[in-house]
Amino acid sequence: MQTFRTEIENPVVEKDIIDLANKIELFHKGKIDEEKFRSLRLARGVYGQRQEGVQMIRIKLPYGKVKSNQLRRVSDVSDEYSRGRLHITTRQDIQIHYVDLNRTPELWAELEKDDVTLREACGNTVRNITASELAGIDINEPFDVSPYADAMFRFFLRNPICQEMGRKFKVSFSSSDDDTGLSYMHDLGFIAKIENGVRGFKVMIGGGLGSQPREADVLYDFIPTDKIIPTMEGVVRVFDRYGERKSRAKARMKFLIKDVGLDAFIELVEAEQNAIELKTVAIDADVYPVSKPVSVEAPQVAIKDQKAFELWKSTNLIPQKQDGYVAIGIKVLLGDFYTDKARLLADLVEKYAAGEIRLSLRQNIVIPFVKEDLVPFFYTELEKLGLVEVGYNKAVDITACPGTDTCNLGIASSTGIADELERVLKAEYPQYLTKDDLVIKISGCMNACGQHNMANIGFQGMSVRTPDKLVAPALQVLLGGENLKNGKGAFADKVVKVPSKRGPEALRRILNDFEANANGKTFYEYYQVTGERYFYDLLNDLQDVTNLTQDDFIDWGTNEEYVKEIGVGECAGVVIDLIATLFFESEEKIENATVSFDNKVYSSAIYHAYSSMVNSAKALLIAENKSTNTHAGIISQFDELFVESGKINLGVSFSELIYQINKNAPTEAFASKYIESANLFLDKVRTYRSPKPLKGAK
The missing domain is CATH 3.30.413.10 (Sulfite Reductase Hemoprotein, domain 1)
Known part of the structure; x- marks a missing residue:
């Protein structure tokens, strides 16, 4: 392998980036199949583009909050590795296009210097956690949902339970009953509520768009804030185990809810709590870094066109619950803006507001904490940048x-x-x-x-x-x-x-x-x-x-005659079903389990071991040309084909062996025993497949 230096202080992040660099090298050498490599790079925010030979990079920005230093860092990266254009998505991410695959590890390393990640921005993972862009300043909110969205993001980032699901999983937080986070169209949506003086959320599940849009069901009318992470962990575990994996068109949460029924799904989620280490996770909103507006004297400015200014104020100023402040909405045509303007915007909000911007679900920008007497000054400065188009979030603001x-x-x-x-x-x-x-x-x-x-x-x-x-x-x-x-x-x-x-x-x-x-x-x-x-x-x-x-x-925006060209979709990764690759992956998962065990993160160790056993069972089923739609299906089929027939002796059924995961608390003793079971199971299936070492196996 080539030596790649990241200069990243966080060893977990550094290992992740180096691993991407190594996998790119193995891919170029033909050691990793293209489909498998696609799955791996997607989980690291590297997405194939319509144009051959270049990648789209999706930068994960939880709940759309971007600090000034982060915006400057993203701009520098776009200039160095792309073409200086930033695209805001409807999930509050930023995308940059036309990036050379070989440069993605160093691009990622540069972003991480300001705590910006690509991890799980694409692929079969928990995607960017979105929220109302006015969270913390919304005049209708019972409380600021930002600390809870942030805690959720951090808990599930790199969490082994959501790295290789059947499809992507989308989560939103809404500040109030106005549901500006659009909970009804998410896999899991949270709407802020207060009951009897207790902060909590109404929880929606199973919503989605696509070719078959579905309105979300109510999972719980109210749960306190310390239950949101265990609840989501249970939901994700069930989705990972029972979600469709063969047909991508049916692999979203909405189809699982439709198939099993909401009541049965809730039973599965509640049964899964046995395996969850933390039954409650207290989220201290008081330690969350609160936006702190600067205190500056308003510079005197002359408004050239008072009528235009008044129209802009009527459409682009947003009331804020903090006295003396307003937010400014910037209408960004099609979500595209450029790094020269982004840097100047970062400087402006750092010096005269709270040093941050918010990206909206409608591909716009919000500047919070603008002192009311600074509005004329902001207008003149934004006018210089061409960012005073009227109609923020109005009918003319097309997504x-x-x-x-x-x-x-x-x-x-x-x-x-x-x-x-x-x-x-x-x-x-x-x-x-x-x-x-x-x-x-x-x-x-x-x-x-x-x-x-x-x-x-x-x-x-x-x-x-x-x-x-x-x-x-x-x-x-x-x-x-x-x-x-x-x-x-x-x-x-x-x-x-x-x-x-x-x-x-x-x-x-x-x-x-x-x-x-x-x-x-x-x-x-x-x-x-x-x-x-x-x-x-x-x-x-x-x-x-x-x-x-x-x-x-001739389509809009082009002078060429239309040709219908549809490439391979990468909205979620496709996992390669090569037997040798699966066995190799099983080994890697056991290694990850051992690392987690040594770090005393027993819940992660157990889930890595579980994933290894499912992977190993899947390899044998595929060798027998059997369909492998869901984890639960793999487990039952393996019992039927290999254990009940006597072809492989486990001492117990495979179901009994593997389903210990949701019947035992994640203790040190159980984690140790479960990892040992995964090792023994891999040895048995590998021996059954071939007494000789398989290509790719150690």
Whole structure:
């Protein structure tokens, strides 16, 4: 292996980065299969891009909080390793594109110098934990959810129970019943509550978007704050064991809840508490680093255009619960901004606010803790940066994923049509600059990274085929989504599919009808009265593909003729099913178990050993051409095929052996015994497979 130095003080982080560098080298030498390597790099924030030979790097920024030094560090990294552009995602991350794979370990090491990580930003892991961007300053919040989101992030980062799940797992925190964290569309969502003077959360489970959106169920109406981590640990353990692994389309939490039923799922979660070391985890919000605004005298400034300033204040200032302060919302077109502006913004908030920004779920920026008398000064400074566009979180503030710009799964351009629709709104519907009860969102494919199916008006990238079999870019038009608050939501109906170049006309018809007939209703209320058929009839003629022009075959934002190209999706990693690789992984997991045991982290040691046994059993089942959909399925099939038939003698059933994990507390004695069982099990299955050492085995 090549020597790679990180100069990182944290030995755990340093080992992680060095391991990535070593795995990249093994991949280049053909020692690691491409699919297996994909799984490994995704869990470290390295995501394949539509353009060959470069990577998208996703930077994990819990609940969207970015300190000034961190923003400068991210900017430096983007300049050094990419092209100076930063993209804010709908999960409060920052992505940079066009990065050389071989440079990702040093890029990661640079970020960690300011406590910024890539770890588990992609892949089959617990993704970035999001929260209301106004957490801590929200005038409606019962308390600040930031310390609890932060504790959750730190507890599950690198936690062995969530490193190789069947699919990704998304968590959100909402500051209040307004549910601005969108709990209803998350695998696990927490809404802040106070009952009898006790802080806690309403817990939602099993929500999701994608091709089959599902509204979350209520897992618990209220649990105190010290139960949120054990609750999530139980949920993740059950998801890891029973979640689908073969069919990615059915591998999310929402499908597991649907299959087993909510009551049965709750029973599994509560039974799992036997194996959880900490029955309560107290989170001391008082030790969480609170934002501290600076105290400075307001510089005198001259506002050049008072009318523009007043309009900006009416749409971009956000009330704050702390007296004397407001927050400023910065509308970031399509979530893209550049490092030169980012550095100047970091300097501005460090000197005149609280030294931080928040990234929002709508791909924007919030500056908290701006003294009211500093608002004119901030306006003039932001104006110099081109960051005073009006309409923060208003109808003109359209959310869009990168689509065909960089994403492998993009079918049609989402950024191009978003740009055009914003132009239409500003030019033809100026009243929507200040309207905040209409939400428009766009995704480039059905995976809904742009959250199109929870918008009032949504567009999804598709393609359409003409009678003579020519293919043109298209948009599915969806209507009627809404955040109904307190964990409730409505998902949009698919109404019509139109060629992309007719997207603006579809929007015009929808808005013109709404303006003429809504009579003061919100769009959601109006849609509930009119319904899907009404708008189908209004838009139906736009679906006609017998009369397309040459322009219809050119997507928004490009001059080239449209070609439908869909690559391999990397929204979650695909684990390679090579037998030798699985045995090798089992050894690594036992080594990890031993390290955790030596460090007295017995719960982690036990889970590493459990993962090793499942891995080893999976290897033999695959050798027999058996399907391996879930951990629970692997365990029962192994018993049936190998133990009950007498082919392998374990002394007990495999189920009895492995399911000790959820029947015993994570003590030192049990951890030692369980690791020994994993070692013996690996020896038995390896011997059964071949008495000779397998390639890759030690």
